[in-house]
Amino acid sequence: METKKWHEIPMGGLVIEAGNAEQYKTGNWRTELPVIDLEKCTNCMLCWIYCPEGTITVEEGKVTGVDTVQCKGCGICAVECPTKVIEMVKDSGNLSEGNLSENE
């Protein structure tokens, strides 16, 4: 995000763009990445409700994967999955689909 001058920012320190934290990439925090076996997944949604980041992607009632730009690799999803279809794999950033360059 480009840095603005004092008269270019909203008054009173307000953040007006709600939820713009999504633009801040936290995927480069992780050392492991969850890999979900989508064929064996029962779509119980436990990984989704337990994830601290909300990075389990769900479409039309089905788990479709993990937001690799944001996932911090905590491993909670893998531990909580009742059918053990999530594996934590070592990740040096090569497995991400999005751009994991440094945040400005």
Added chain:
Amino acid sequence: MSKMIMSKPMALNGDEAITEAWKQINPDVVASYPITPQTIIVEKFSEFVHDGLVETEFIAAESEHSAMSACIGAAAAGGRAMTATASQGFALMWEMLFIASSMRLPIVMAVANRALSGPINIHCDHSDSMGGRDSGWIQLYSENVQEAYDNVFQAVRIGEDKRVRLPVMVCLDGFTTSHGVERVEIFDDSIRNFVGEYHIDHSLLDVDNPVTYGAMNLQNYYFEQKRQQIEAMNNSRPVIKEVGKAFEEISGRKYDFLEAYNMDNAEVALVVIGSTAGTVKALLDEEKDSRLGLLKMRTFRPFPAEELIQHLRGCKAVAILDRAGSYGGVGGPVYSEVRSALYDETEKPHIVSYIYGLGGRDTTKKMIKSVYTDLDSIAKSKDTPTPIRYLGVRGD
């Protein structure tokens, strides 16, 4: 060109007058905690609430810190919020004063100036509000009950102005003005049009456009946010003048940063804040000496440096009376700011600081007379021995 608003005289003390103003403004939220000598404000306003004379949500906060916190929440939610305090209550909410102004919330607070502990003392001096002079609040000081009443309406207009958006404190001397009954012109209820409606650009209750108030702001943007705040305080200068003029149109009473009394040909003058200015006026009316003048300061924040310089131009010697100390500072707070304002002037009067009236110590016409006598000798000798003096303390 606005017309004068009808008014009728009432006998009220300062606290009651503040409450009358609140009643007429009918704020959305009042969050307050009682403290001497402001208690009449919360008590009287509670009567209005319980009689259904106002629509205000009254929060009987369990502390002043919570009172100011609630005002902040209310103002950020698009409500017009007011409170009142003094002394220790002011000190307790101190942290929140800075936060209110940094969030640019136009809260209006009445401060019944009372000495700060320790030792504990319930009487008037200005140590409480002077302690908050860098909190980012606009400070208006009232000489008497009429001014306290008038200042509340102006405070709302000034603070809520889009160019300003800062909280404003209306100060009145504890007991002397807060409890002293005086004849006050009270407007009819159409005065409400003078303050209009409170508009906020970003409200917490606008759930369709969520915003974040009070984000943590680190090295990358803190300075910019504060710089904005400084600018807002600077912007308040023309606004204070404009609102003063607008108020004069509806009331016939003049309001500016300063009030010059008998200053036209004054050679020696006093700079005073608050009710003691009234004592000085009484003395000057008796003396009928055009060499003696009074410059009453109504606005301390923003500090009216330019106007001050203009008014003091012809003077040879000026005494700045401070009803608060600044331990380790050069004289009292008003003195050091006046001194700083005059620094660049090639022609400037001799100035001397008088700390007076601490803890409610009475200041008589006789004592004021002695200050003028001192100023006369300073003007004559063109010398200022002992620039820091004390008025009314035994031993000095």
Added chain:
Amino acid sequence: MTRLVRLKEIAGSEELFTSGHRLCTGCAEATIVRQILHAAENPVVVANATGCLEVASTIYPYSAWKVPWIHSAFENAAATMSGVESAYNALKRKGKIDRKIDFIAFAGDGGTYDIGLQSLSGALERGHRMLYVCLDNEAYMNTGIQRSSATPLGAWTTTTPVGEKIKGKSEYKKDLTDIIVAHGVPYVAQASPSHFMDLMNKVQKALRVEGPSFLNIFAPCPRGWRSEAEISIQLSRIAVETNYWPLFEIVNGTWKINLKPRQKPIEEYLKPQKRFSHLFKPENKWMLEDIQHTVDKRWEKLLKKIDNQ
């Protein structure tokens, strides 16, 4: 009659607490906030006390909140929210607002058990319509893991270190939920992110109250507890299963236990946390026994409360 939250209905719905926040990897507070916002039925306004959640979610110019949100200071989430709620009432009465909006205040154990207790108590007594959520991770985590009155006996923190003379915290954990119940507010409950259905139903119940409600939610902290990030939810589960953090609610003064687990020994809860590792030395066995005893006594007291109703 409360409508049960159905996971499949809400899964994949918009995240009102977005990713990109900077809470630690494996922080249970983040999970809890997501669960709460997914459970909320009406639009909400959030007031947040200073702490991990507040700091990590709103580092200017970013904010992870897609709901209106205000932070003012540390000890006053409840007082700030009181002002917002009062302004809502005033503006609604004047016809300027017509929709139902709910109010949720978040604070940690620091901002609730300790420095925030007064303003919380005041807000509860005045009866403001708000849900106050305490995220209890048992220490002042944001400033670097210093003890709070929520820190349990024996726990290592930076201000209750395990030294030669004194080993960890010497005082017991304050029973805050009891204090809140004593205020006589319509709804009080304890919850855990592991039991999300129970948590989310409690959120909905609380938000339907026309007055104050309080949820004390257990929030494991891998950084402060020295536990593995991946077991944060599992730890909160074991806390429930050992009766360390029972799940119960008090509805208009009537106590109800939501879950009576087949109690596991407290060691199962303590072992995965290095902040308790000194308890497993033979010379400190008495502390382990004391902790088990305290947990049992509190559970008995809870059962008695139900029986005596």
